[in-house]
Amino acid sequence: MYYPQNLKTLETNSNHISQELLETVERYINNTMTSEELKSFETRLQTDAAFKVQVDDIRTLLTGIESQALKEQLDDFHKAIDSNKTQNSQAKIRYLNVRRLVAAAAIVIAVGSFWFFNQNSPENLYAKYFTPDPGLPTTMSNQSNYEFYEAMVDYKQGKYKSAIEKWNAISQKNDTINYFIGVAHLADKNENDAILFIEKSVQNSSFPLANDAYYYLGLAALKNGNETLAETYLKQSNLEKSKALLSELLD
Numbered sequence: 001m002y003y004p005q006n007l008k009t010l011e012t013n014s015n016h017i018s019q020e021l022l023e024t025v026e027r028y029i030n031n032t033m034t035s036e037e038l039k040s041f042e043t044r045l046q047t048d049a050a051f052k053v054q055v056d057d058i059r060t061l062l063t064g065i066e067s068q069a070l071k072e073q074l075d076d077f078h079k080a081i082d083s084n085k086t087q088n089s090q091a092k093i094r095y096l097n098v099r100r101l102v103a104a105a106a107i108v109i110a111v112g113s114f115w116f117f118n119q120n121s122p123e124n125l126y127a128k129y130f131t132p133d134p135g136l137p138t139t140m141s142n143q144s145n146y147e148f149y150e151a152m153v154d155y156k157q158g159k160y161k162s163a164i165e166k167w168n169a170i171s172q173k174n175d176t177i178n179y180f181i182g183v184a185h186l187a188d189k190n191e192n193d194a195i196l197f198i199e200k201s202v203q204n205s206s207f208p209l210a211n212d213a214y215y216y217l218g219l220a221a222l223k224n225g226n227e228t229l230a231e232t233y234l235k236q237s238n239l240e241k242s243k244a245l246l247s248e249l250l251d
Helices: 019-029 035-047 048-084 085-118 123-131 141-155 160-168 173-186 191-201 210-223 227-236 240-250
Strands: none
Touching: 019 035, 019 048, 035 048, 048 123, 123 210, 123 240, 141 160, 141 173, 160 173, 173 191, 173 210, 191 210, 210 227, 210 240, 227 240
């Protein structure tokens, strides 16, 4: 497929839509990917919310360009049949070619505007700002805390369900355990459970990770689409990233 030059330089809120990405999405739409490439592509669609939004918008863009091009080709065909003069036909074709370029540019502008006005949507902001807490150092020399650090190893390896199960098995839970269970639930896409456990951790006003806890509570509320609650949580965190997220949320 031919892509207008302006399309190659289109920029989104944080990602450059490259020619390579456009061609990759086109292969996906046309079912011409190799099985290995398709598996990798669909895995990323399932795990990267921002990438999925970008792919959906590129799909809309490509569909729009193809529909417009087909319409213009049909117009060209019917007008050429009715024309008996070569000169007039050539003039019409040149006119239609200009219209195609204008239509394609309009689609590009429309998609760019869509990204501009939607870059602060809850889904995009969550995808931009969420990364799991890096966790605590896993030095398991203290046998009394062995179960906690064993779960922490799973958490750091992205085995969130296993980590949650092991932390839940600890009979005497504290604020730190509740906090990490909550963040693990958020990383595992269970926002409601995340809020439930992280809120337990901040009931203690002297909890040392309170700023982090309110940051993740804000993200969990944002993922649930509750921007008002997200704003309330984020205002209680002194982290710079909380302030940055709050500023974008209020724009």
